[in-house]
Amino acid sequence: xxxxxxxxxxxxxxxxxxxxxxxxxxxxxxxxxxxxxxxxxxxxxxxxxxxxxxxxxxxxxxxxxxxxxxxxxxxxxxxxxxxxxxxxxxxxxxxxxxxxxxxxxxxxxxxxxxxxxxxxxxxxxxxxxxxxxxxxxxxxxxxxxxxxxxxxxxxxxxxxxxxxxxxxxxxxxxxxxxxxxxxxxxxxxxxxxxxxxxxxxxxxxxxxxxxxxxxxxxxxxxxxxxxxxxxxxxxxxxxxxxxxxxxxxxxxxxxxxxxxxxxxxxxxxxxxxxxxxxxxxxxxxxxxxxxxxxxxxxxxxxxxxxxxxxxxxxxxxxxxxxxx
Amino acid sequence: xxxxxxxxxxxxxxxxxxxxxxxxxxxxxxxxxxxxxxxxxxxxxxxxxxxxxxxxxxxxxxxxxxxxxxxxxxxxxxxxxxxxxxxxxxxxxxxxxxxxxxxxxxxxxxxxxxxxxxxxxxxxxxxxxxxxxxxxxxxxxxxxxxxxxxxxxxxxxxxxxxxxxxxxxxxxxxxxxxxxxxxxxxxxxxxxxxxxxxxxxxxxxxxxxxxxxxxxxxxxxxxxxxxxxxxxxxxxxxxxxxxxxxxxxxxxxxxxxxxxxxxxxxxxxxxxxxxxxxxxxxxxxxxxxxxxxxxxxxxxxxxxxxxxxxxxxxxxxxxxxxxxxxxxxxxxxxxxxxxxxxxxxxxxxxxxxxxxxx
Numbered sequence: 001x002x003x004x005x006x007x008x009x010x011x012x013x014x015x016x017x018x019x020x021x022x023x024x025x026x027x028x029x030x031x032x033x034x035x036x037x038x039x040x041x042x043x044x045x046x047x048x049x050x051x052x053x054x055x056x057x058x059x060x061x062x063x064x065x066x067x068x069x070x071x072x073x074x075x076x077x078x079x080x081x082x083x084x085x086x087x088x089x090x091x092x093x094x095x096x097x098x099x100x101x102x103x104x105x106x107x108x109x110x111x112x113x114x115x116x117x118x119x120x121x122x123x124x125x126x127x128x129x130x131x132x133x134x135x136x137x138x139x140x141x142x143x144x145x146x147x148x149x150x151x152x153x154x155x156x157x158x159x160x161x162x163x164x165x166x167x168x169x170x171x172x173x174x175x176x177x178x179x180x181x182x183x184x185x186x187x188x189x190x191x192x193x194x195x196x197x198x199x200x201x202x203x204x205x206x207x208x209x210x211x212x213x214x215x216x217x218x219x220x221x222x223x224x225x226x227x228x229x230x231x232x233x234x235x236x237x238x239x240x241x242x243x244x245x246x247x248x249x250x251x252x253x254x255x256x257x258x259x260x261x262x263x264x265x266x267x268x269x270x271x272x273x274x275x276x277x278x279x280x281x282x283x284x285x286x287x288x289x290x291x292x293x294x295x296x297x298x299x300x301x302x303x304x305x306x307x308x309x310x311x312x313x314x315x316x317x318x319x320x321x322x323x324x
Numbered sequence: 325x326x327x328x329x330x331x332x333x334x335x336x337x338x339x340x341x342x343x344x345x346x347x348x349x350x351x352x353x354x355x356x357x358x359x360x361x362x363x364x365x366x367x368x369x370x371x372x373x374x375x376x377x378x379x380x381x382x383x384x385x386x387x388x389x390x391x392x393x394x395x396x397x398x399x400x401x402x403x404x405x406x407x408x409x410x411x412x413x414x415x416x417x418x419x420x421x422x423x424x425x426x427x428x429x430x431x432x433x434x435x436x437x438x439x440x441x442x443x444x445x446x447x448x449x450x451x452x453x454x455x456x457x458x459x460x461x462x463x464x465x466x467x468x469x470x471x472x473x474x475x476x477x478x479x480x481x482x483x484x485x486x487x488x489x490x491x492x493x494x495x496x497x498x499x500x501x502x503x504x505x506x507x508x509x510x511x512x513x514x515x516x517x518x519x520x521x522x523x524x525x526x527x528x529x530x531x532x533x534x535x536x537x538x539x540x541x542x543x544x545x546x547x548x549x550x551x552x553x554x555x556x557x558x559x560x561x562x563x564x565x566x567x568x569x570x571x572x573x574x575x576x577x578x579x580x581x582x583x584x585x586x587x588x589x590x591x592x593x594x595x596x597x598x599x600x601x602x603x604x605x606x607x608x609x610x611x612x613x614x615x616x617x618x619x620x621x622x623x624x625x626x627x628x629x630x631x632x633x634x635x636x637x638x639x640x641x642x643x644x645x646x647x648x649x650x651x652x653x654x655x656x657x658x659x660x661x662x663x664x665x666x667x668x669x670x671x672x673x674x675x676x677x678x679x680x681x682x
Contacts (some may be wrong), residue, residue, distance in 0.1 A: 033614050034479070036488065037488070040488075043556050188637050196586060197587075202637075204382045207636075222579075227579075229502070233375065233510075234377050235370055235375075254491045324485050
């Protein structure tokens with residue numbers, strides 16, 4: 001027992017030394033999701049790593065946790081350690097009130113990035129998020145700008161209930177209902193995942209049933225890839241010179257290369273780059289300034305583009321592409 | 325004595341009755357619903373090869389990974405009386421190793437693909453031996469032992485390659501995942517045939533089946549008869565590992581990429597289901613691999629049927645669950661015994677009527 005106590009004491013001592021050694025710089029605790037989740041998340045995590053460095057004046061601690069309870073645990077640890085700021089991309093939208101109140105009481109600034117939390121906006125300093133609905137609106141507007149005679153859409157939805165799926169689906173569904181030139185030939189989904197293979201099976205079922213579509217609206221790059229595999233196997237041409245227009249989202253580098261090669265037509269961006277904006281806001285606060293440009297929900301909406309295969313360049317891929 | 329009898333009963337062709345009937349009903353259902361469901365066409369794919377198309381081809385093709393994993397799962401189930409739930413995660417590791425190895429070589433040709441395949445088989449077998457050791461040596465319940473890799477396997481796969489959706493592109497890869505030029509049948513189907521034939525040969529020329537079944541039925545008795553249960557269990561995991569490696573590579577080649585979160589997703593549950601639908605006892609003992617293969621095709625046929633029926637995508641899994649509950653219940657011992665009693669009573673009652681057939 002005595003031995004154990006000494007050990008624990010020694011450990012505590014060591015840890016406090018470590019903390020002291022890193023004490024210079026603005027202390028931030030960053031809570032993110034698992035980078036293995038997707039190319040998007042990987043880019044997001046790496047973006048934060050590259051901005052919140054010691055050279056940039058930060059003493060940053062990073063936690064990547066896939067579940068809400070582990071994230072909350074990390075947040076509470078950060079509060080106890082007394083960081084200056086906490087940055088969160090939450091696994092779940094609810095259940096944060098208590099922790100955020102504790103942070104507020106401790107005078108810790110909280111920034112939400114990528115994902116919103118359902119709570120009183122008073123509980124966080126600012127949020128940098130994507131407007132998924134706007135991504136859908138941009139994509140549908142691009143499609144409309146093509147001026148096709150008819151729009152027969154194979155719609156591959158992502159993980160049901162996710163913000164990305166809802167935001168990217170609605171504008172298309174509304175358009176198909178409102179405009180008689182637009183027909184929803186078939187809607188499919190990965191169910192509880194973004195499985196490309198599931199997308200392939202849905203496309204294959206549509207082809208086997210003799211359904212005629214000239215547009216594939218897939219809600220992420222992987223699912224677009226899955227549909228393309230089915231098109232290729234059945235000898236249906238696609239892309240700039242082909243019969244079927246292929247659309248994806250997320251702007252992975254490999255997907256943008258498909259655009260550049262003319263195999264796909266469109267890729268909608270979902271920007272994972274929020275670190276620079278947050279960095280700027282923290283620096284403003286530290287200098288005694290105030291953050292400007294927030295909307296009612298204290299959000300800053302990421303600027304997001306859509307890429308067209310006919311105009312995309314190598315430079316775009318290098319700048320906006322995710323992953324390798 | 326009674327135990328042996330019970331065990332014997334669950335084997336034999338009678339075991340295949342329920343899955344065969346289920347498959348028959350599905351086939352008939354589709355025939356009445358839309359005979360066009362069975363249309364098989366010939367198309368020229370975008371690589372310029374002639375290929376067969378149609379729902380039947382889709383079903384047989386899409387079920388390949390599941391059928392291969394179900395074969396291995398049957399063996400593990402028979403020997404250990406439990407299931408390996410880490411097959412999807414380890415299959416993703418297999419895909420990652422395959423891609424990592426190919427990226428390490430300067431070019432992708434037949435030789436390097438074979439080497440990559442070898443590396444991926446080796447690593448996958450090692451992972452499965454880890455599971456196997458926990459199960460056989462440490463006697464941990466299979467589901468708990470394999471829970472470890474189930475929960476961390478996909479992260480390991482990510483660490484191996486170090487990027488979220490690594491891509492590989494080569495004519496050989498698309499030949500492996502789709503069709504070989506000059507052969508109109510999707511390549512994954514040959515994967516199933518290959519694995520199935522190898523297992524059939526092993527069972528034909530070795531005592532593996534007998535040993536596996538005896539370990540599954542009564543481990544103590546098997547040991548007294550000079551069989552090493554640990555070795556047999558480990559062997560079943562090695563075979564499952566090879567199956568998983570093949571399935572992982574097929575899944576990877578299909579898409580030309582490894583997506584760690586979704587490759588072979590939920591396949592562990594479908595594989596266990598295939599084993600159960602095939603009439604195999606999940607408690608181990610006698611087994612029929614053909615039953616599990618049939619189970620795999622039934623599951624895929626169900627999905628394809630629902631897709632062809634344009635069931636609302638939100639509800640598709642619920643419908644699938646209902647049908648599967650019916651199939652599994654029809655194969656349950658209670659219903660089976662009821663039906664057998666009913667059948668026997670009818671037969672003894674109507675003996676004269678029965679003697680008239682032929």
